[in-house]
Every structure is written in structure tokens, then in C-alpha cells.
Amino acid sequence: MTLIRDPCCPSKLSKLLSMIAVAGLLASAPSSAWAKCADPAGPGYAAAAQAQFSCSSARDLSGSAGERQFQVKLDFPSDPPSSTNLPWKSINFEQQPEAYIRALLAYGIKDNIGVDWRIEDNTVSRWCHAPWFHSQRERLHGMTLERGSRVKELHEGQLASARNWAVGFYNDIGCFALGKIWKDPTFPKTKDFAFPDGAYSIKLLFTTASTRDVPYLTGSKEWSAAINNDNTAATMRLLQVDVAVRDTNADSHSGWLFGTFIYDAYAPGLTVWEKLVPVGLMWGNDPTLTSTQYEERGGVPKEAWINPAVAQKFFALPRHNLGLHGRVNGPVDNPKAACLACHGRALDWGRAVLRGTPQNDEANQLLPLVVMPYDDAAVGNYFRNLKPNTPFVAGTQPLDFSLQVAGGVANFRAWVAMNFPDQAPNTTDVTPFRFNSDGPTPPAPNLAAQRASEGTPRAGGNEQFIRGEE
Numbered sequence: 001m002t003l004i005r006d007p008c009c010p011s012k013l014s015k016l017l018s019m020i021a022v023a024g025l026l027a028s029a030p031s032s033a034w035a036k037c038a039d040p041a042g043p044g045y046a047a048a049a050q051a052q053f054s055c056s057s058a059r060d061l062s063g064s065a066g067e068r069q070f071q072v073k074l075d076f077p078s079d080p081p082s083s084t085n086l087p088w089k090s091i092n093f094e095q096q097p098e099a100y101i102r103a104l105l106a107y108g109i110k111d112n113i114g115v116d117w118r119i120e121d122n123t124v125s126r127w128c129h130a131p132w133f134h135s136q137r138e139r140l141h142g143m144t145l146e147r148g149s150r151v152k153e154l155h156e157g158q159l160a161s162a163r164n165w166a167v168g169f170y171n172d173i174g175c176f177a178l179g180k181i182w183k184d185p186t187f188p189k190t191k192d193f194a195f196p197d198g199a200y201s202i203k204l205l206f207t208t209a210s211t212r213d214v215p216y217l218t219g220s221k222e223w224s225a226a227i228n229n230d231n232t233a234a235t236m237r238l239l240q241v242d243v244a245v246r247d248t249n250a251d252s253h254s255g256w257l258f259g260t261f262i263y264d265a266y267a268p269g270l271t272v273w274e275k276l277v278p279v280g281l282m283w284g285n286d287p288t289l290t291s292t293q294y295e296e297r298g299g300v301p302k303e304a305w306i307n308p309a310v311a312q313k314f315f316a317l318p319r320h321n322l323g324l325h326g327r328v329n330g331p332v333d334n335p336k337a338a339c340l341a342c343h344g345r346a347l348d349w350g351r352a353v354l355r356g357t358p359q360n361d362e363a364n365q366l367l368p369l370v371v372m373p374y375d376d377a378a379v380g381n382y383f384r385n386l387k388p389n390t391p392f393v394a395g396t397q398p399l400d401f402s403l404q405v406a407g408g409v410a411n412f413r414a415w416v417a418m419n420f421p422d423q424a425p426n427t428t429d430v431t432p433f434r435f436n437s438d439g440p441t442p443p444a445p446n447l448a449a450q451r452a453s454e455g456t457p458r459a460g461g462n463e464q465f466i467r468g469e470e
């Protein structure tokens with residue numbers, strides 16, 4: 001895992017592979033692409049699956065010799081952690097949304113800024129990462145590709161498009177739930193998955209945007225991250241911090257709250273963390289806020305709080321709103337979506353959905369990453385208020401608003417399908433989804449035969465859960 005690739009002369013193939021990795025496609029690439037992971041302890045499926053599971057990053061690294069590398073932390077607690085004294089529980093989010101979201105941020109940074117988010121150094125609290133992102137995590141901070149920011153999306157002076165990468169963390173209550181899925185890394189159990197009250201995640205989003213293009217980034221936290229196509233590092237700046245929490249006080253809505261902060265050099269405060277300004281908090285999707293409602297009748301989100309000062313900054317730009325029709329989203333996010341709605345799509349198909357297959361096309365139709373405005377039916381469907389145990393697509397296993405759980409499980413299933421197709425039926429405890437394109441016979445992914453006939457493996461799955469590709 002600590003191997004550094006010979007910086008000399010990357011072959012055409014490895015260049016191609018790293019480009020594919022940047023696009024997040026590597027979930028089930030040829031086995032040589034997994035070389036950064038430790039070798040399996042023995043032959044066969046179980047040892048290979050275990051080695052993949054424990055792998056921090058399967059990407060290459062060039063030119064950062066001596067720099068500290070990302071280490072994935074997956075030691076999930078086996079007993080339910082205490083959920084008393086969670087600071088947000090005493091705050092009414094509808095009446096005091098700003099106090100609520102600030103409590104979420106304070107909780108998330110308290111344990112972690114002292115160790116600069118190297119959570120493995122933290123001996124007191126029990127934070128963890130989500131597993132099975134190693135093919136997408138860059139080597140220095142474990143960040144994965146996010147949607148890029150177009151010219152003028154972040155600021156009117158933004159002349160160049162920017163690349164954005166991010167890393168997320170779960171609190172002990174969230175980690176406990178991840179542990180239930182991944183207790184046996186060779187066979188994830190997703191049936192009836194749900195997070196307990198108090199499960200919480202925080203995500204740091206960094207950008208390559210310069211302070212000349214985006215002046216409010218001046219003085220922000222900088223990290224060096226191995227995000228370049230040649231696997232060298234670039235300097236990135238903290239732009240956005242996302243928080244999400246399962247709170248039973250929101251059970252009459254969706255049971256989750258999602259909110260986000262933007263770093264603002266001009267905000268009061270001495271530290272980077274004090275200069276994070278809340279953008280908004282949402283606890284429902286406002287399903288009736290269609291394009292017609294918004295454009296013609298002045299509709300605004302009701303199941304949310306938006307910080308007017310921040311909204312105003314973006315209203316003048318081409319993107320107009322952060323989320324669709326004024327819903328909550330971060331500056332990095334796609335304006336044709338919103339936090340809670342995109343996350344309500346988290347599910348397990350119970351099987352691999354591989355790129356380039358008709359099943360993948362169908363999956364994209366059933367589970368669109370974002371929604372086109374002006375199609376009121378599509379907007380209404382995308383912004384349904386789902387409960388944690390209701391899937392976005394009937395007949396699938398919902399994964400309780402966690403796209404890291406969904407993406408990790410999808411990466412695992414794609415890897416199994418490509419490398420150990422015989423194990424696919426033995427590694428799901430939920431019924432595999434039937435796509436129309438499966439035809440009359442039940443799905444039996446005979447990929448070994450497919451590979452043999454095509455010569456090369458098809459690129460892997462997970463397209464529905466990759467934010468970087470919108």
C-alpha cells in the first residue's frame with residue numbers, strides 16, 4: 001500500500017488506466033489496476049475480497065515521496081455507541097435552523113481538526129471511513145472525485161473551470177451501522193439496512209480554483225492531493241463542508257437533515273473553521289415545488305432554511321441557485337439537484353450494474369443522478385419525500401440516504417462480477433433487481449464468458465452513485 005510507482009515513463013496503458021480511475025470507472029478494471037492494494041493473504045475469493053476491503057487507495061502516486069499517505073480506517077464498533085448528549089437533539093431545527101446546523105458542524109470538527117482529519121491518529125473518538133472506495137481515493141488524503149465547477153459557477157471572476165475532490169467521515173453511530181453491513185467483508189448484508197438515530201457524516205470538499213478566480217477562498221485550508229492525471233499532487237483549497245444526520249425528530253419529514261457550509265475569507269472569525277458560513281439546511285424535498293410553481297407562482301422551499309446572504313451571492317451568477325428552484329445545495333453541487341433528494345436515491349440493486357450494459361441504461365433511467373427542470377412529473381418524482389426504509393426504485397433495498405454505502409456496495413458488486421462471477425449469487429442477501437433487459441431468464445451474470453468473447457473486461461459499475469460525472 002505504501003509503494004510509490006516508479007515515476008519514470010508511465011506506459012500508455014497505465015496512463016489510460018489512471019484516466020479511467022479519475023472518471024471513477026475503475027470499480028472493476030483488470031486486476032493489475034489494483035496493484036496498490038496489499039496482495040491477498042492466499043488464493044481464492046475470500047482472501048482477494050478481504051484485501052480489496054482493507055485497501056486504502058488503489059491509485060498510483062508520483063512525485064510525493066515522503067508525504068504522509070491516506071490510511072483508511074474501518075474498525076467499526078461492534079456494540080451500539082451511546083446516543084445521549086448529541087448536541088443537536090435539543091435544538092428545534094425548524095425554529096432555529098442556523099443554531100442546529102452550527103451544532104452539527106461543531107460536533108464534526110471537534111475531534112478531527114486536532115489530528116488534521118487523520119482519524120487513525122485519534123485515540124479518543126471512533127470516526128471511520130466508508131469502505132470500498134479505494135479505486136477512487138487519491139493517495140494522500142483519500143479524496144474522491146466530485147463534480148467539477150464550470151466557469152463562473154463559484155464566482156463572477158472565475159475564468160477557469162475547477163476540479164473538486166472530497167473525503168467523508170462517519171461518527172461512531174454511523175460506523176456501527178457500516179459494521180453491520182461489512183462484518184464479513186466477503187459478503188455484505190444490506191437487507192433491512194438502516195442507520196440508528198444520531199448517525200452522522202461530515203464531508204470536506206476541496207477545489208483547485210485559484211484565489212484570483214475565487215477571492216473568497218483566500219486563506220482557506222490547503223491540502224496537497226494526488227489528483228492529477230499523472231498521479232502527481234495538486235494544491236487544493238477547502239471550499240465546502242457538508243454535514244448529514246439521522247434525527248428521529250425529523251421523522252415526519254424524511255428522518256434526515258442535510259446541510260452545507262462555504263468557506264468565506266470575508267466572514268468574521270480567526271480560523272478557517274470559524275469562517276465556514278452556513279449555506280442552508282434541508283429536512284424535506286418540497287415535492288410540490290415544480291418548475292411551474294417556482295417560475296410562475298413564486299414558490300420557494302419550505303422544508304428547508306437557506307441563508308439569504310449566501311443565496312444572494314450565487315443568484316447573480318449563471319447558476320442562479322445552488323439547488324434546483326432554490327433548494328439547498330453546495331457551491332460544488334449540480335444545480336439540477338439538492339442534497340437530500342440526491343441522497344434519497346441510495347440503494348442496493350442486489351447485483352452488479354455494469355457500464356455499457358442495457359441494464360445500466362435502464363438503471364440510469366430509473367435512478368437519475370439529477371433531474372431536468374420544466375418536466376414537472378420528473379421533478380416531482382426526483383423530489384419525493386422518502387422515508388429511510390422506502391427505496392427510490394421499488395424492488396430494491398434502500399440504503400438510508402448514504403451514497404457512500406450505496407457506492408461502496410456497488411463497487412464491491414462490480415468487482416465480484418468482473419473477477420469472481422460465480423460468487424455473485426452467494427454475496428447478496430437481497431433479491432437481485434430484475435431489469436426489463438434481463439429478458440425472460442433470471443439474471444446470471446456470466447461475465448467470464450463475456451470477457452473471453454470480448455478479449456477485454458468491460459469497465460465497472462456504480463455510475464448512479466458517482467457525483468463526479470454529472
Ligand code: HEC
Nearest residue numbers: 168201242259260329330337338339342402403404465467
Ligand atoms: C447529485 C447528487 C448529490 C448531491 C446533490 C449531493 N450529494 Fe452528497 N454525495 C453524493 C455521492 C455520490 C456521495 C458518495 C460518494 C462520495 O462521497 O464521494 C455523497 C456523499 C456525501 C456524504 C458522505 C456520506 C454519505 O451520505 O454518503 C455527505 C455527508 C454528503 N454527501 C452530504 C451532502 C450534502 C450536505 C449535500 C448538499 C449540500 C449533498 N451531499 C449533495 C451525491 C450527492
